[in-house]
Amino acid sequence: MGRAPCCDKANVKRGPWSPEEDAILKHFVEKHGTGGNWIALPHKAGLRRCGKSCRLRWLNYLRPDIKHGGFSEEEDSIICSLYSSIGSRWSIIAAQLPGRTDNDIKNYWNTKLKKKLLGKDIKDDQQTRRLLAKEAAAGMRFNSSNNIVSETMSPSNNTASPSVSLTELGQQHKNSPYNALEASNVPVLLQNPSSSASSESSLSITPTINVRNTDHYEKDFSQMLEYSSLTSILMRALESNKSSNCSTHMNPSQLTPCLINNPHESHDVAALYAQRGSFNIKAETFDQNDTQLAYSIPYWETCHSYQSDNNMWMNEVDNAADTDFSYSLPGNHHMNELLFYSNTNNSMQIKDEPTTSEAYWVPQLAAASASDPKSSAYSYILPTEGNSNTAPQGIFQEGVIY
DNA sequence: AACCCCTTCAACCGCATTCAC
DNA sequence: GGTGAATGCGGTTGAAGGGGT
Numbered sequence: 491m492g493r494a495p496c497c498d499k500a501n502v503k504r505g506p507w508s509p510e511e512d513a514i515l516k517h518f519v520e521k522h523g524t525g526g527n528w529i530a531l532p533h534k535a536g537l538r539r540c541g542k543s544c545r546l547r548w549l550n551y552l553r554p555d556i557k558h559g560g561f562s563e564e565e566d567s568i569i570c571s572l573y574s575s576i577g578s579r580w581s582i583i584a585a586q587l588p589g590r591t592d593n594d595i596k597n598y599w600n601t602k603l604k605k606k607l608l609g610k611d612i613k614d615d616q617q618t619r620r621l622l623a624k625e626a627a628a629g630m631r632f633n634s635s636n637n638i639v640s641e642t643m644s645p646s647n648n649t650a651s652p653s654v655s656l657t658e659l660g661q662q663h664k665n666s667p668y669n670a671l672e673a674s675n676v677p678v679l680l681q682n683p684s685s686s687a688s689s690e691s692s693l694s695i696t697p698t699i700n701v702r703n704t705d706h707y708e709k710d711f712s713q714m715l716e717y718s719s720l721t722s723i724l725m726r727a728l729e730s731n732k733s734s735n736c737s738t739h740m741n742p743s744q745l746t747p748c749l750i751n752n753p754h755e756s757h758d759v760a761a762l763y764a765q766r767g768s769f770n771i772k773a774e775t776f777d778q779n780d781t782q783l784a785y786s787i788p789y790w791e792t793c794h795s796y797q798s799d800n801n802m803w804m805n806e807v808d809n810a811a812d813t814d815f816s817y818s819l820p821g822n823h824h825m826n827e828l829l830f831y832s833n834t835n836n837s838m839q840i841k842d843e844p845t846t847s848e849a850y851w852v853p854q855l856a857a858a859s860a861s862d863p864k865s866s867a868y869s870y871i872l873p874t875e876g877n878s879n880t881a882p883q884g885i886f887q888e889g890v891i892y
Numbered sequence: 893a894a895c896c897c898c899t900t901c902a903a904c905c906g907c908a909t910t911c912a913c
Numbered sequence: 914g915g916t917g918a919a920t921g922c923g924g925t926t927g928a929a930g931g932g933g934t
Contacts, residue, residue, distance in 0.1 A: 506902070506928080529919065545920080546903070581922060596923075597901050 502532075502540045507547055511537060515544055516552045524548075550591045557589025561598055569595060569603060 507515075518535035525531065529541035537544065550556075561569070565587055572583045578599075580592035587595065 504904080527919085542920085543903075550902075578923070592922075593902075601900055 501538065502543070503538045504540075504543070507539075507551075511539065512547070512552060515539075515547060519548055519552070520554075550593045555589055556591065561590075561603075565590070566603060566606075569599060573599065 503511075514535055514537055518531070518537075522534070524545075525534075527541075528545040531537075532539045532541055532544050535544075539547075568586050569583055572586060578596070580596045580599075584590050584592040584595050
């Protein structure tokens, strides 16, 4: 047997709420709470409304922490960044903006923000997101230390207090194309071992997420060994927010698991750091002696991604004349898995079909020191192809805060 | 004043998921 | 495990209001 019937739809009032109805609902909820049952609430409160309507009215308008009025520049920025990354998932975006409702943000986006940012030549959602990604990529700048300054995310002071955890995100959307946010993956990587014993990592944009969970990396590392013949990989994401002690501006919700693959049996490199939407990437290759190899890509590239007509995620490099860099997403992969290949002449290109579909979470972390960015970069050495005597060796320092 | 067009945003709708039985 | 109500979400609608002619 199921539950009792919801409500008598023939006898409920519809349309705009009167001030009297608002007062009744507000008074009732503040005094008694929802009781975990919105369907029964209108009857108890003496309202001729559907429970669903009551819930909507309370959540979107009456509850006390609702922020009415115009959106700030910072809120605009967060909305744009998240929209370019995850699309129209308003509830998640709203979770980043305390006091704002998903309905609010959705309306604001559709009526104002989209036009304000992108002009009136918008044909469809896909174009919108692509343009936004370009905007975001254009917002990436280098400071004098050659570190990234993300102007578009710019949550350095973290005024947003997210109310949704990554675990919740993963659970809510485990079947979405973005299911790399699954709880089983994300919190482990982003967990701060030095913090409380909470099993969940808050979706916050704070430096505290940047602590390595070595157990996970060891496991990750061993998996990687099975598939890669890379000689050495260095991953780093440099950012300049030294004032907050090595914080990254990146929002964890935008992190992308990356597939590292080397189908060419050469010393190709796939060194990467990615977030959906726009991202900056620097690829460098080192041998076991930590000597930088000649075919490293010694400069930053600003890339941005977009969804192609056949729903494939593609990327573009802003300065394609310098580097032919690209990634593809095979059809049997999640959309947010990335493949990075390179040949050995300092250009990167898509080669053969991948030989593995394993995905790896990539350290999302930033270097602590602008003067010596390598000092806190994450790196590990992989055995050279054909040299089975070379013991796999991960190199990382326990407890290092990036 | 009347009409039209556009913008805004609260509310609704349909669907997918969760949950109680 | 099956069923159906409850809940949550995103897309859409339509009333209200403002501005222009």
